[in-house]
Amino acid sequence: MLKSKLTRTFFNRLLFLVFSAFLLLLPGRASIPPFDRDEPRYMQATAQMLETRNFIDVRFQDKPRYLQPAGIYWLEAAAVALTGTLPDRAVWAYRIPSLVAMTAATGLTAWMGAILFTPAAGLISGALLATSVLVEAEGRMATIDSMLLLAVLLAEFSLLLVLEDRSKDRETPIVTSLLFWSALGCGLMLKGPVILIPGLGTPLCLALVEKNGAWLQRLRFRWGWVVMLAIVLPWCVAIGMVSHGEFFQHSVGRNFLGKIGQGQEAHGAPPGFHLLVFILAFWPGSFFAAAALPFLWARRKSWQIQYLLCWMIPHWVVFELIATKLPHYVLPIYPAIALFTGAALCCSGDKWNWPQNKWGRIVLFSYGGLYLAVGMTLSVAGIIISEIVQGSVPAEAWLIAVGSFPLLILSAQAVIKMHMKRAAIYAMSSAVLIYTGLFLGVIPRLQAIWLSPRLTTLVDQHLLCPDTEVVSSSFSEPSFVFLMHGHVKFDNSKNAALMLASNKSCGLALVGRRDEKTFNEALLEKSIQVIEYGRVKGFNYSTGKWLDIGLYGVSSR
CATH class of the missing domain: 3.40.190 (D-Maltodextrin-Binding Protein; domain 2)
Structure with a gap:
């Protein structure tokens, strides 16, 4: 896994990728009404925060909203205030933080891939993340998960810089440590202790795997935690006084710890849920991620792959074991999956690493068949939903199917011929057509819903x-x-x-x-x-x- 020098050409292509991801997230942002039920709760609480000028005690109508700290509400309030759209209830303004966060996450993932592997691997990793179903959905909603993803990525990016410094035997700048602990502090202000699962889980797991924790000193644990707490503690003290401790009872006791033992709001599911929905949530990258597992296994002893595994596995296991499950709970792992998938697509050469045993190949190609079925279903989703809900089908729904179907077939043919990188590009192109058509021409016209x-x-x-x-x-x-x-x-x-x-x-x-x-x-x-x-x-x-x-x-x- 030789790494190429990051040239001006790479950064020009990186800017193009970021701009493309930004454009892909625009359709439907202003024309689609609030998605029930979480998104409008954030929107209304933010609007009330601006109307009452109370930026400490978050409320939805007359009830306190003690689920997480106020970070996301502050960001949305800033977006609404700067755009002057509070009286209009313009939904696009509340969605600006998610747009910025998901666009930045795409660029950051690509940059990390270039550091870990090659510039080409980084760019295709960023593209895989940007075109995934879950990213396209969450990036359009005024909820917390896009910003949390960015906070996790900033922490993981700073950790990657530390590991690269270690590999080159050079000193880690203090700014890298500040970035790490500041990202964790911002994550705490967004969703409480959840950020600590990947944020601290990755370096501690990696130190355990390597049986060497000396390099953790580069993160400056002795004072770094003070930076982290300095970001979140002032608000915690303020809300503790205002709510008389009720916030912590609800947010930590009920919302955070309560999700571990039992499924909340009818969102309970057995272990394996996230693995099951992955084929749709990470589509069109899901099949290529599964096909990249032999590549991952063959290079499991390199620090780059161990870093990605320590990022993925602890977080995934924790959220498979807790009782409450929603697809976006494992979103912070998706950049890591995109990174090893992009590396496999760009660094495997002419020979793709297929599973060695017969049953492994059968399982993989059966998964590929399901993957193709998911893609075709998404292609005709606009037609089916419009017919059922509206009783008529807009031209855009037909154009989605006509444009995306051939690309899916070309992708399947490329897989058969073992041109995996080309197959991924075809699949991502199909996804771009599907998302643009659905969010721009189909979903806004579903007046019945x-x-x-x-x-x-x-x-x-x-x-x-x-x-x-x-x-x-x-x-x-x-x-x-x-x-x-x-x-x-x-x-x-x-x-x-x-x-x-x-x-x-x-x-x-x-x-x-x-x-x-x-x-x-x-x-x-x-x-x-x-x-x-x-x-x-x-x-x-x-x-x-x-x-x-x-x-x-x-x-x-």
Whole structure:
């Protein structure tokens, strides 16, 4: 694994890769409404933070949001404040930190690959990460995971610089140690102790594998932890005083430790979940990652591969063992997977390392068949979803299939001919077409699933007073709270009727067909007659139910 000198040509190509990743993450960023349920919770809490000027105590409506520290809310608040979009509830502004973080993660991965292996390996590693399904999804959402990924990458990058200094027998600059501990501190401000699993797990695991921990002194553990704590402690003290310790009970006791023993919010799954979903989450790189395992095994004694293994294995094992599982929990491992996959594609020469035994080859090519099926399913996903949800298929959905199918076939043919690097390029090109078409032309047009924007428009058209009271009994998604600027209350249909009886001139109620009987009975008891202003029909993808919701008021304009 000879490493080439990092030339100006490499950095020019790196800039092109970063710019391409940035462009790939743009489609749908402004046109797609908030994704329920986590994203609008972050958005609404951020908006309330700006409205109340309270940057310590994070809240969603009148309830404290004690899940993680305030780091991500500060970043989103800064983006919204700088763009001046708070009154507009423009979703793209809240998504800026994720865009920046995922774009930077692509470039950083490529740079690390160039240091570890070759510039070509680094560039294709960055491309594999940028085109993966999970990265494309998370990079478009105003959630915490993109920023956490960047924090992990910065810590791992500084560790890589330390290892390179060790290999060349040169002193490690103090700035490298500062970068490492600062990245951990920022990670703590984002998602608490989670950052420590890869951040400290990688160097400690590597020292254990090598049976040599002397090089850890290069990280300056004696004072580095002070830098880390200096970033997070001021806010911890402030929130501890404001919440009287309740934040730590919820965030650490319930949210962090509570996920270990049992699955929270119906997200429990047995060990092996992350391995199972990997074929989709890391597509189109998943098959090539599996095919690169013999390459990884053959070079397992090199410090470069040991570094990547110590990055991957502890984190993966921990999150396979805890009860609560979501695909993005192992996202911080994906750059490491992209790195060894890119190295295998660029450093294997003309002879690809296939599994030596018969069963290994059978398993790998069976996996390849599933991989191809996943790709083809993604190619026609726009057609299928549009037909089921909307009853019509936009031209973009057909173009996705027509453009991506041939590239997938070419990729499969290249694998058969053992032109693996070419096969990966074909697959990534197919992924680019799929993502661009889905996020730009298909998903924004699925009006049936975007109930919150349509309900908000209906309410806005029939506001009776400047301080109209709105109660929703059949739809209670966080995206509706965000788009309504927090001015909506979720309650049952009986209480919605009682609200109209007590606030006849300035009350509106949203009630679905399933709840109308109870609603009408309550109205009858109060001798109230209501007017239906309009209806919204659609599919709530969070619950898997079709809804038919009417807007009711006692008086008209």
